[in-house]
Amino acid sequence: MTTVALKDVTKVFPDGTVAVDNVNLDVNDGEFMVLLGPSGCGKSTVLRMVAGLEDPTSGAILLDGELANDLPPRDRRIAMVFQDFALYPHMTVGDNIGFPLRLSGVEQGPRGERVADVASALGIGDVLARKPNQLSGGQRQRVAMGRAIVRRPGLFLMDEPLSNLDSGLRAELRAEISGLVRELGVSTIYVTHDQAEALTMADRVAILRRGVLQDVGTPTQVYGRPATLYVAAFLGSPRMNLLEASVYVHLDRYVALNFGEQALYLPWDDIRARAVAHYHGERIVVGMRAEALTPVAPGTPGDVLQGRIRYLEHHGHESLAFLDIGATAIVVDDIGGAVSEPTGGSGRFRRFGHVVQRLTGRGEPRESSTESSSNRTSVLSDPGRHHRRPAELAVRLAPYPAVSSGHPLAISVRMDALHFFDERGDRIDVGWR
Numbered sequence: 001m002t003t004v005a006l007k008d009v010t011k012v013f014p015d016g017t018v019a020v021d022n023v024n025l026d027v028n029d030g031e032f033m034v035l036l037g038p039s040g041c042g043k044s045t046v047l048r049m050v051a052g053l054e055d056p057t058s059g060a061i062l063l064d065g066e067l068a069n070d071l072p073p074r075d076r077r078i079a080m081v082f083q084d085f086a087l088y089p090h091m092t093v094g095d096n097i098g099f100p101l102r103l104s105g106v107e108q109g110p111r112g113e114r115v116a117d118v119a120s121a122l123g124i125g126d127v128l129a130r131k132p133n134q135l136s137g138g139q140r141q142r143v144a145m146g147r148a149i150v151r152r153p154g155l156f157l158m159d160e161p162l163s164n165l166d167s168g169l170r171a172e173l174r175a176e177i178s179g180l181v182r183e184l185g186v187s188t189i190y191v192t193h194d195q196a197e198a199l200t201m202a203d204r205v206a207i208l209r210r211g212v213l214q215d216v217g218t219p220t221q222v223y224g225r226p227a228t229l230y231v232a233a234f235l236g237s238p239r240m241n242l243l244e245a246s247v248y249v250h251l252d253r254y255v256a257l258n259f260g261e262q263a264l265y266l267p268w269d270d271i272r273a274r275a276v277a278h279y280h281g282e283r284i285v286v287g288m289r290a291e292a293l294t295p296v297a298p299g300t301p302g303d304v305l306q307g308r309i310r311y312l313e314h315h316g317h318e319s320l321a322f323l324d325i326g327a328t329a330i331v332v333d334d335i336g337g338a339v340s341e342p343t344g345g346s347g348r349f350r351r352f353g354h355v356v357q358r359l360t361g362r363g364e365p366r367e368s369s370t371e372s373s374s375n376r377t378s379v380l381s382d383p384g385r386h387h388r389r390p391a392e393l394a395v396r397l398a399p400y401p402a403v404s405s406g407h408p409l410a411i412s413v414r415m416d417a418l419h420f421f422d423e424r425g426d427r428i429d430v431g432w433r
Helices: 043-051 093-103 108-121 137-149 167-184 195-201 219-224 229-234 273-277 346-360
Strands: 004-012 018-027 032-036 058-063 078-081 155-159 187-192 204-209 212-217 241-250 254-259 262-267 283-288 293-296 304-314 319-328 390-397 408-413 419-421
Touching: 004 043, 018 043, 018 212, 032 043, 032 167, 032 195, 043 078, 043 155, 043 187, 078 137, 093 108, 093 137, 108 137, 137 167, 167 195, 187 195, 195 219, 204 219, 204 229, 212 219, 212 229, 229 241, 229 283, 229 419, 241 273, 241 319, 241 390, 254 273, 254 319, 262 273, 262 304, 262 319, 293 390, 304 390, 319 408, 390 408
Parallel strands: 032 187, 032 204, 078 155, 155 187
Antiparallel strands: 004 018, 004 058, 204 212, 241 254, 241 283, 254 262, 283 419, 293 408, 304 319, 304 408, 319 390
């Protein structure tokens, strides 16, 4: 099988568009790596550079440890599956699957056996004599996959192969693709904008934003400890609640996180309290997923926030309540820009933030987030792209609860499940995974 390594890879198109910006990424032998991000984030460009269909502007692409920048696509031992199937309409299913073997000069007998084996594994053994226009979308995608698999490549490249299919068929083929690829043991790079596909199928996930690699890790790691504010907002349904909080330290007791007129208290014996304490007197972003919030009876002691229901969403198996708790939301748009209304103290926040970075060393970008600091603005004070929005805290409730808009609700917060991010959107944490 094949290993892949991208070393400081950058792609700039002739019009000046930076599609991929200094990406470093390793794909291990037999690993299923998913590139995840919204449209235009550079994930398909990365795939095309690995395939040899695009040349990197700078950096190195290594296949099995050997420089492959100038290696033609036919010599890279890769097979690519596209979004639009790309089948030959005048050929039968069997001929489409066997076409790469025919080009390679494989005899008709062995070729037929390999085509039959692959078709059987993909559940299309009974349609080998049909033409592509006689097949459903799911069958055509299986044919496209079969044509890639039959070559027995060292590396699979899949560019959103399921995006043209309906949701039910996508779920079915997700399981088939991941199971088949793992059975074959072939290294795979899979591109998608669908987080459910990424978290379900991947051994590891690489999240991209505007060509910059934001985070790399197992599905559990990137979901449970996102490296940046963008990753935190991108993963999860409903999205993570991201709230602006003021930090006040009470030495040897707790760190108070103030959300408007309410507060949560991070115990001093929590290992994260020391890292958050560096931001005393300043504002940070606190993230809370819906699973970290539990409705409780009014007056319940502990880490509790009070709010009123703005509106409800009913999903059959559960309902989501969106609470107004008097806090300010940090809004991260679909292409990764975080915005919030600056306040009168924004200049002081910037100045003090830079002092904290100098004292704590937090001014240097971490390995998991390579975006240059010159391109990073404060997510709490971003003049020209800001608006203020009251936080709507998403909370899971039982299906069709006996509450309605305007109903008061008390929410217990799991303090160990909170996430903390600084003004640049980087995770505030002790050590790294």
